[in-house]
Amino acid sequence: MSESASTARALEVGKMRRLQEKTSLRSLLSPLLFMAPAIVLVVVFFFIPVVIVLVISLTDMSTATGFNNWKWVQFDNYSRIATHPNTLPVLRNTLMYVALTLSLFNVGMALVIALLTTHIPRRSGFLFRALWLLPRLTPSVVYIMMWKYVAADAPYGILNQHLLGPLGIPPTNWLPAQPWFFVILTNGFIGASFGMVIFTSAIESIHRDYMVAALVDGCSLWQRIRYVILPLIRWPLLFVTTYQTLSLLTSFEQILLLTEGQFGTEVWSLWAYQRALSNYWGNFQWGFGAALAAVLVLIGVVMALVYMRYFQFNQLVHEPKIEAL
Amino acid sequence: MKVKLENLTKRWGHVYAAHDINLEINDGEFVAFLGPSGCGKTTTLLLIAGIYKPTAGRILFDERVMNQVPPKNRNIGMVFQSYALYPHMTVYENLVFPMKLKRTPPAVMKERARRVAEMLGIGQLLDRRPGQLSGGQQQRVALGRALTKQPDLLLFDEPLSNLDARLRLSMRAEIKRLQMDLGITAIYVTHDQVEAMTMADRVAVMKDGRLQAYCPPDELYDRPRTLFIAGFVGNPPMNFLEVEVVQRDGVYHALRAGFDLPLSAERGKQAAGRGSVILGVRPEDVMIAEEGITGEVYVVEPLGRDDLIDVRIGDVHVHALADPNRRCRVGDRVHLRFNTQKIQLFDPKTEQSLLWT
Amino acid sequence: MEDRLGMGSRWRVAILLLALTILTVPILVGYVWILISTFSQRTYGLIPVDASGQVGGLTLRNWSFLWEDPNIWKVSLNSLILAIGLTIGVVVVSSMAGYALSRIGFPGRRVFLGTTLVLHAFPSVTLLIAIFFVLRWIARIPVLGRELPLIGGFGYNTLGGVILVMLALQLPLGIWLMKGFFDHVSWDIERAALIDGCSRWRTWWQIILPQIRPGIAALAIFSFISGWNEFLIPYTYITDQQQSTIAAYLNKLLSDTAPVNYSQVAAVGLFQLIPVMLFFLFTQEYLLSIFAGGTKGGS
Ligand SMILES: Nc1ncnc2c1ncn2[C@@H]1O[C@H](COP(=O)(O)OP(=O)(O)O)[C@@H](O)[C@H]1O
Numbered sequence: 001m002s003e004s005a006s007t008a009r010a011l012e013v014g015k016m017r018r019l020q021e022k023t024s025l026r027s028l029l030s031p032l033l034f035m036a037p038a039i040v041l042v043v044v045f046f047f048i049p050v051v052i053v054l055v056i057s058l059t060d061m062s063t064a065t066g067f068n069n070w071k072w073v074q075f076d077n078y079s080r081i082a083t084h085p086n087t088l089p090v091l092r093n094t095l096m097y098v099a100l101t102l103s104l105f106n107v108g109m110a111l112v113i114a115l116l117t118t119h120i121p122r123r124s125g126f127l128f129r130a131l132w133l134l135p136r137l138t139p140s141v142v143y144i145m146m147w148k149y150v151a152a153d154a155p156y157g158i159l160n161q162h163l164l165g166p167l168g169i170p171p172t173n174w175l176p177a178q179p180w181f182f183v184i185l186t187n188g189f190i191g192a193s194f195g196m197v198i199f200t201s202a203i204e205s206i207h208r209d210y211m212v213a214a215l216v217d218g219c220s221l222w223q224r225i226r227y228v229i230l231p232l233i234r235w236p237l238l239f240v241t242t243y244q245t246l247s248l249l250t251s252f253e254q255i256l257l258l259t260e261g262q263f264g265t266e267v268w269s270l271w272a273y274q275r276a277l278s279n280y281w282g283n284f285q286w287g288f289g290a291a292l293a294a295v296l297v298l299i300g301v302v303m304a305l306v307y308m309r310y311f312q313f314n315q316l317v318h319e320p321k322i323e324a325l
Numbered sequence: 326m327k328v329k330l331e332n333l334t335k336r337w338g339h340v341y342a343a344h345d346i347n348l349e350i351n352d353g354e355f356v357a358f359l360g361p362s363g364c365g366k367t368t369t370l371l372l373i374a375g376i377y378k379p380t381a382g383r384i385l386f387d388e389r390v391m392n393q394v395p396p397k398n399r400n401i402g403m404v405f406q407s408y409a410l411y412p413h414m415t416v417y418e419n420l421v422f423p424m425k426l427k428r429t430p431p432a433v434m435k436e437r438a439r440r441v442a443e444m445l446g447i448g449q450l451l452d453r454r455p456g457q458l459s460g461g462q463q464q465r466v467a468l469g470r471a472l473t474k475q476p477d478l479l480l481f482d483e484p485l486s487n488l489d490a491r492l493r494l495s496m497r498a499e500i501k502r503l504q505m506d507l508g509i510t511a512i513y514v515t516h517d518q519v520e521a522m523t524m525a526d527r528v529a530v531m532k533d534g535r536l537q538a539y540c541p542p543d544e545l546y547d548r549p550r551t552l553f554i555a556g557f558v559g560n561p562p563m564n565f566l567e568v569e570v571v572q573r574d575g576v577y578h579a580l581r582a583g584f585d586l587p588l589s590a591e592r593g594k595q596a597a598g599r600g601s602v603i604l605g606v607r608p609e610d611v612m613i614a615e616e617g618i619t620g621e622v623y624v625v626e627p628l629g630r631d632d633l634i635d636v637r638i639g640d641v642h643v644h645a646l647a648d649p650n651r652r653c654r655v656g657d658r659v660h661l662r663f664n665t666q667k668i669q670l671f672d673p674k675t676e677q678s679l680l681w682t
Numbered sequence: 683m684e685d686r687l688g689m690g691s692r693w694r695v696a697i698l699l700l701a702l703t704i705l706t707v708p709i710l711v712g713y714v715w716i717l718i719s720t721f722s723q724r725t726y727g728l729i730p731v732d733a734s735g736q737v738g739g740l741t742l743r744n745w746s747f748l749w750e751d752p753n754i755w756k757v758s759l760n761s762l763i764l765a766i767g768l769t770i771g772v773v774v775v776s777s778m779a780g781y782a783l784s785r786i787g788f789p790g791r792r793v794f795l796g797t798t799l800v801l802h803a804f805p806s807v808t809l810l811i812a813i814f815f816v817l818r819w820i821a822r823i824p825v826l827g828r829e830l831p832l833i834g835g836f837g838y839n840t841l842g843g844v845i846l847v848m849l850a851l852q853l854p855l856g857i858w859l860m861k862g863f864f865d866h867v868s869w870d871i872e873r874a875a876l877i878d879g880c881s882r883w884r885t886w887w888q889i890i891l892p893q894i895r896p897g898i899a900a901l902a903i904f905s906f907i908s909g910w911n912e913f914l915i916p917y918t919y920i921t922d923q924q925q926s927t928i929a930a931y932l933n934k935l936l937s938d939t940a941p942v943n944y945s946q947v948a949a950v951g952l953f954q955l956i957p958v959m960l961f962f963l964f965t966q967e968y969l970l971s972i973f974a975g976g977t978k979g980g981s
């Protein structure tokens with residue numbers, strides 16, 4: 001073989017090696033590029049904020065101090081929470097709000113609607129479930145406006161005009177009179193759809209054989225629900241309960257729109273929000289608000305981590321069936 | 326283009342889908358990978374295509390090591406069992422898609438797509454979408470898509486297994502024809518031994534990720550090197566009997582209860598004195614005759630051209646092919662003659678042939 | 683088989699239907715009222731009345747805001763920009779990340795997947811206070827912060843900032859949904875594309891994305907509606923009237939005018955509701971599928 005041929009060959013090999021290195025570097029880059037926008041957003045709007053909440057909760061930052069003259073106060077905000085006269089009532093409100101909305105609507109009503117709509121002809125069932133989705137899809141301001149009108153004083157309010165009037169109950173402005181009734185109702189009608197969808201698909205996936213067996217055994221509808229359906233959907237039931245507890249604990253938009261926390265309906269998350277971000281007196285207490293929020297953030301982080309196990313994460317991760325990058 | 330696999334290994338956890346595979350495919354050769362489902366054929370093919378990365382070993386195209394080369398730079402055409410046509414593209418768009426990626430000039434692209442479509446008889450379907458085609462038509466489009474880019478290597482992964490029997494037969498001939506005309510090196514994966522035997526220049530038999538044999542089809546049939554190959558290749562399958570070979574009066578005999586078969590000297594001497602060995606003989610090499618080993622007809626299965634007769638000899642069953650005109654009936658006593666030139670002998674422990682290495 | 687298993691007699695179905703109807707009426711009352719009220723001078727309950735309290739008094743006067751108040755068009759445009767920007771952002775970012783997580787093996791994949799899942803369950807509203815600070819920092823970035831046309835920038839008190847925040851908060855749901863859709867695309871098709879000469883990017887864009895169009899449509903509709911509806915985040919981070927959205931505008935109308943002229947406010951409410959209702963009427967199945975895929979429960 002001539003010398004030039006072997007040189008050419010050596011060159012060729014070298015070129016190939018460089019080419020391979022380039023492709024392997026580029027191939028590592030490409031999954032990273034796919035992920036990059038998501039990573040940036042998650043870091044900027046989840047990770048950094050969690051740190052910020054915790055850090056600011058250790059300061060006295062407020063409109064009074066501005067962004068320059070604040071100082072570290074260690075755990076003062078937290079001890080202030082512990083001794084604050086509002087703390088106990090707000091805590092009680094929060095527990096009541098979560099417990100009642102959850103049991104009556106997000107789980108209770110959700111289950112009732114799911115059971116009812118799976119025991120009537122398919123198309124009607126679908127229609128009713130779609131209707132129950134409406135509150136969630138309606139702009140919250142519009143939705144709350146409707147409820148305000150339902151509760152309004154005579155002669156405008158729908159409740160007074162069409163239900164209580166005919167029953168002879170004296171009209172009043174029901175929102176201040178029964179604030180919790182409406183807080184729970186408005187949140188509940190939105191919240192029920194989540195459980196409804198999950199329960200419905202769980203009930204529909206119960207194997208027909210179970211139902212047939214129950215029928216053959218001569219179960220009544222009630223017995224079938226009690227002894228066949230409920231035991232088989234206890235997993236989704238537990239899931240909805242825990243998941244919705246967390247959402248209810250931290251949600252306040254509807255209450256903000258409905259009562260702004262008046263009439264004794266202040267809950268924890270709303271308290272934090274109002275202290276830090278929407279204060280009537282224009283005195284934003286970022287440090288104190290952050291401490292209030294930090295409590296919820298910590299609860300959220302812990303419960304979210306628990307979900308990881310709950311979701312049976314390992315079963316959800318399939319190895320890709322392509323290894324080329 | 327030549328293809329060479331060196332110690333190619335692919336492991337997932339504890340499963341070896343490819344285990345130390347060595348083989349070489351010549352330029353223009355048609356090689357079939359044959360093996361039961363789950364033995365690692367698809368995996369090996371996808372390793373060659375670059376979709377999977379080898380755990381160990383090398384893949385060479387001509388002299389070039391391909392391990393690090395991404396699939397798109399390997400210039401391969403592949404036909405999948407599921408066809409894998411792009412559902413949102415028309416047949417024409419499917420055909421030209423690989424060429425577009427290679428920046429083929431539009432005029433050339435059009436001309437080539439037209440020619441390939443003509444060749445495969447799908448010229449009138451160019452505006453349809455894959456969803457509107459029958460299985461056979463989709464198969465042709467998939468074949469066309471693999472061909473238009475003028476690949477250096479064609480890969481087929483059980484391309485005919487979703488077609489009905491008659492279509493399979495005609496497509497088989499057509500694929501073989503096309504490959505010969507175009508002279509493109511081809512690897513054809515199948516679990517159907519008839520396909521492998523009729524189409525391939527050489528057959529690579531796989532089992533549990535290992536290469537069992539790699540040779541021309543007739544050699545596979547006539548000189549199986551392992552018990553597995555002997556049993557897997559051939560239809561109806563080979564008979565196996567546990568026998569002992571002894572030499573008596575200068576003649577070798579394969580013996581078991583109620584069974585005494587004289588063997589040719591060059592075969593018999595490989596097995597004599599080894600104790601128990603496995604004797605294999607294909608049904609077409611067992612004939613119903615006027616005299617020979619005696620047995621009783623147990624089942625008769627008409628196959629059309631022949632009857633497959635299940636004959637019981639003592640406590641074993643031997644299948645034989647017989648002329649339907651003989652009208653064998655269940656319970657008849659018959660005599661069997663064996664074509665001793667076609668007898669195979671295997672070591673029961675290693676499962677290797679005693680005749681061929 | 684129309685008669686479903688164990689449905690029993692006609693009577694029982696009738697009773698179940700009646701029960702469902704009674705439970706559902708409270709939801710519907712509000713919508714009925716808003717429709718009637720919008721075209722009436724006033725309403726007593728659901729009954730339209732005129733100035734003297736007599737039944738009647740139907741009018742189109744309530745819709746005069748459409749031509750008398752130029753602000754409505756400004757805030758509607760802002761809401762539209764918010765909705766469209768959010769939709770594009772969520773679809774693009776989620777489908778990119780979802781693809782990588784579903785289909786590419788790369789170091790750290792499991793960690794990313796786990797993080798997505800945790801964030802999906804995490805109540806993001808608790809971070810609003812901290813995000814306020816993040817937006818103020820972004821606002822200091824030259825040009826990007828607060829000097830972009832149309833969306834104002836990405837900082838505090840800009841439409842772009844609100845889009846970015848909402849995009850980030852919807853991302854865990856979006857990525858998880860998209861990953862689920864990608865999981866169901868045939869591997870052979872993607873292998874074929876790679877062998878035919880595609881890079882992973884081209885495969886994603888030209889081969890895989892077209893296969894999951896229904897999933898993209900569902901996520902897009904969902905994002906559009908959330909953007910159009912959103913009250914809390916624009917209300918919290920936008921003080922500038924010029925950047926305000928329709929939900930905040932309506933809320934201001936509700937709380938500023940005392941006593942509230944419900945019929946006029948109802949008209950604005952219906953105006954905001956119309957696009958949502960159109961989506962609802964034509965795409966319930968998509969929407970239900972999103973909720974089945976893993977909802978982020980509001981309350
Ligand atoms: N992506 C993968 N991940 C893990 N195991 C796999 C994968 N692909 C194939 N296997 C395993 O490797 C073995 C060989 O599979 P395959 O190559 O598909 O066989 P064949 O095509 O011969 O039927 C099987 O046991 C299969 O379960």
Ligand SMILES: [Mg+2]
Pocket residue numbers: 363366367368
């Ligand atoms: Mg296979």
